[in-house]
Every structure is written in C-alpha cells, then in structure tokens.
Amino acid sequence: MNENKELLEVKNLGITFFTDRGALPAVQEVNFKVHQGETLGVVGESGCGKSMTALSLMQLIPSPPGKITSGEIIYKGENLLGKSKSQIQDIRGKEISMIFQEPMTSLNPVVTVGKQIMEAILTHENISKEDAKARALEMIKLVGIPMPEKVFASCPHQLSGGMRQRIMIAMALSCKPSLLICDEPTTALDVTIQAQILKLINKMKYEMNSSVLLITHDMGVISEMADNVIVMYAGKIVEYTNVEDLFKNPLHPYTVGLMNSIPDIDEDREADLEVIPGSVPMLYELPKGCFFAPRCKYAKSICHEKCPAMIDNGNNHQVRCWKYHSEWKKEDE
DSSP, X not given: OOOXXXXXXXXXEEEEEEETTEEEEEEEEEEEEEETTOEEEEEOOTTSSHHHHHHHHTTOOOTTTEEEEEEEEEETTEEGGGSOHHHHHHHBTTTEXXXXXXXXXXXXXXXXXXXXXXXXXXXXXXXXXXXXXXXXXXXXXXXXXXXXXHHHTOOGGGSOXXXXXHHHHHHHHTTOOSEEEEESTTTTSOHHHHHHXXXXXXXXXXXXXXXXXXXXXXHHHHHHHOSEEEEEETTEEEEEEEHHHHHHSOOSHXXXXXXXXXXXXXXXXXXXXXXXXXXXXXXXXXXXXOTTGGGOTTOOHHHHHOOOOOEEOSTTOEEOOGGGXXXXXXXXX
C-alpha cells in the first residue's frame, strides 16, 4: 500500500478487560502498518476499539482492568511491549505523540499553556528553560496562533476550543515525533474550526515528515486526510485498504453502511439516509460468529456460526466477510 519506509507494525494485537463479568476482549486480531509520511485512518462507530488500539501504542491502557494480552507493537524495528516503563516514557511524547479529542481534559486548568508546552519539551530534551521557552513560542506561532506571547501566558479556560486544540497540536509536535496519533481531534469543534485543525495537522505532518494515525467516526474526514484506512467493528478490523479503493469499492457490509449514511448534497433532500440497524454489541455479549451478522442484511447461517478470517480480495484490499470466502457459495449449493 505504501513504498516508504515502515515505521510501525502492529501484529495480532489483543486487549482484554478483566471485570466482574469476566474477561472481556476489547480488541482482537488487529494487524496494520504505518509507513513514514503516511496518514492511516481508523474509522468505526463508538465502542469499536479505535481509541483502545491507539492507547495501546503508547501503553496507556487503563490497568487494571485493561491489559494487552497478545501481539507485538514493532516501532522502528523494536517491540515496544518488551520495553521497560522508563523506556516507554522516553518514547511517549518524543517519538510518539497523541492529540486527544477534548483538550480541556488533557490540559492542566491552572497552569499556563506556555509552561505546559515547555514541560513537554524539558521532559525529553536536555536544553535550558530559555531555549525551551523559545521553542514553545516557535511552536505556538507554527500552529497559526496570533499574539503567541499573550497566548503563552494564558490558562486553558481563557482560550477558545479551536485555540486549545491548536495548543495540543503544538505540544504534541514540540519534540518532533515520528508518529502523531490524533484521536477524534475535531469532535468538540464547529465545522469551520474542524477544517482549519485538519488542514493544520496535514501541514505539520509534511513540514516535520511525520506519520499520522487518525482516529475518527467521520468518513468525510477520512476521504480528505487518509492514505490508507482500517475499518473497525467490535474490536476487530473488518476492512483494510487504500482510501481511493475504499470509497470506490467498499467490500464489507458495515463499510457500505457507513458510506451510505453520509449525506450527499447532490441527492434529493427528501430522501432518507440509510441507517445501519441495531448497535455495536457490548463486550459481554459479543455474537458467536461474525460480530456484524446480527445487523447485516446479507447474513447467512455460516455468519452466525463462525467468525471469518481476513482475506485479501486483490490489490491489498483486505476484508473480514464470508461473502468473499469460498464457503459463501457452498451454502447456496
């Protein structure tokens, strides 16, 4: 899918939550790669395991009750799951940074944003406070904030939502990470500010030669930003391909449903949008077979009995659906 140097490879990732209801699999059999300079989109409804997958890369899974129970996270040729806590802390924020969906819960409300950016820099860089302040001001300018000195001395509550998210981007990029994880970075913002933030993330990616893991439930954002896309449902990847192929030829019924739920300004306004019936299953009541089968209009008996494996349908377009396995036709015979 991408000829650039491989930066990250996730192999057979599994995350389990150990609760009073038993061991609940939040993420299962997740495999993907991120190459240098690539934006990999991760899309799916709430509760599909997108954020848990991202948090696992920085080993921020809430533990207890959560635990990475299987797999490997290979970053620049080394398995992060074999690293010590101190080694991960060195990587977190410097090599891999994350922007969360609500900056007010990520920023310290009683510390100026300038000091918070400085702290992120001083944690990973052996430089003076004066140099850290200069870099913090430079980052505030880079993310397009006017009057950087004034904003540097402001607390988060004194800034607008768009400004706070720009500060989060400045903080995340202050140590020039190789991988930037964006977890629903525009969810809490209005449409015009959303577009500005997405444009800024793209601009900073090219200027710093970083890669981006972009988590969203918005297919429109995916179409504008991503190079390759993984579609997640109930903790598993159900489709994985490049963004052009995904929009031209979506294979999984869930992906098709997500596409058909996007409003089209060229269509009749009176026409109803397609709705995917039902909802994402709770972790303690996952179906026996394909997790999407109870909501799928194409489901056959095999779909309710066994979960299909990922299969390459050609041109590196991978899908987890019985429709593309030989067993599908055998049921009709």
